[in-house]
Amino acid sequence: MTMTTLKQRSLLGLKELDQEEIRSILDRAAYWEAQQEKVKPVLPGKFVANMFFENSTRTRFSFEVAEKRLGAEVLNFSAAVSSVQKGESIYDTVRTLESMGIDAGVIRLKPIGVLAELATKIRIPLINAGDGNNEHPTQALLDLYTMRKQFGELRGLNVSIIGDVQHSRVARSNLWALRKFGANVSFCAPEGMTAAELDAPHISIDEALKADVIMMLRVQLERHENGLIKSAEEYRQQYGLTVERAKRIAPHAIIMHPAPINRGVEIDDELVESPQSRIFPQMQNGVPIRMAVIERALS
Template identity: 55%
Template structure:
């Protein structure tokens, strides 16, 4: 039976490893994968604007052979007053087995998951959860470092309003990373455990620099006096590249506000892995969709070759 993915905290370490390994298999073997979910239906309900996450899920679903339904709120019965619960019940009544949902309300997806049989995948919920982003960030980090344990991972920017920061902090801390935060005092979050440093010192101490987008749409107050002052005080400017360690990598969930959070020279720097993150999102989301439609029991029945790519020419297990 398939499983929901609502929060990073719902995943065991073993489940996280299986998702990472399965994603690696899909990345290496995707040209030869036979579509396994033909005549299986998945609906994408993005009730907030999205480009990268929405396209990433759609490409992942189609690579797996699933039939994809793109839900458009503007032409749906939601504008007539239909509840999201009734919308999901309608979809499952018509044969939809999984729903990928992005939504601004916090805590609603878990309540919905208790009332429907189709499996819900959280594609971003308010400011608290974005589990697949955290998983693809982990996948990207694991490509460059043997282990997450002991890594100094710096998260910089609008931490308070960022679901990316909250999901990553939960995942990376659990795996043994040292978390460092930097940004305006008003945009910190006391619920997240870690060290707070000025940005120059934070970058200088980082193995991974994770920049965040300013969440203007979630801020009830204007915490930034001007874009120019924010860039000077808290942006990863070209001048701050001198603090970046040669082995460190730069991440950002995108879209990047160039010239605000990061200068062009930083976004396009050889140590920037932003577009690689986007690339990796497809493979991670293929694994998550497979889990939603089939569950972990299917993975337990796979051979090492099918699960990890072991024994396939040119393949190696992710470290």
């Protein structure tokens, strides 16, 4: 496989993809969602390794379901029970699996920049399943897919992303992808959780609630041992989507969240499955999106 073909089949991020390429993935996901057969083995004899060097539940299972629905052979790798714990480098682990004959790799990493470097050395398509706080392209794709299903088109849509933007790869991928379609993206973040390098307006929680899409981010409590968040309750009072705040959302607006959810912190429990919530449909949409991405990598 040439480097050009390899780059075309890999999915490292959405920042570098153009609108047409993203649209083609969304359209193919719609095709897969419309299929009545649960398993359609279009990739027989193809081996895909899910290489998760960072813990995940939803993303890993979503990829595995997508791979199996396409008829691929699936290898699940967990860093917690691998030679990485013995000091083996991420590169050596991926190179080892490549040497064993896998056809594509789905990778989730904590350190930023490692995935981009791997892509220059590994000769199989790689799919980014979460890259530090850099990008999470398949999450953004399923978010766009969810919005497109709801509103018909993305152009002119006002999207508020609320929460810890600084540490959010979801916020970055959504910003870069949505802007390619003419959507307006704004951030609402507590002081110390903003990302000055991202060229997007930062607005108040009151302004954020006026959007067509209210996207809540998970409060990453494990990253705030330095006291940026004094308490979960204080965060809820200042930036959480409470039942009281939700009364001010427009009737046509929808609530989104990449999950996992801290119920009662960034969003009140009663709102998670409310009529305006699309949180569980987002998860459902992740399967056809990832089917489209895997098919793109292996066809």
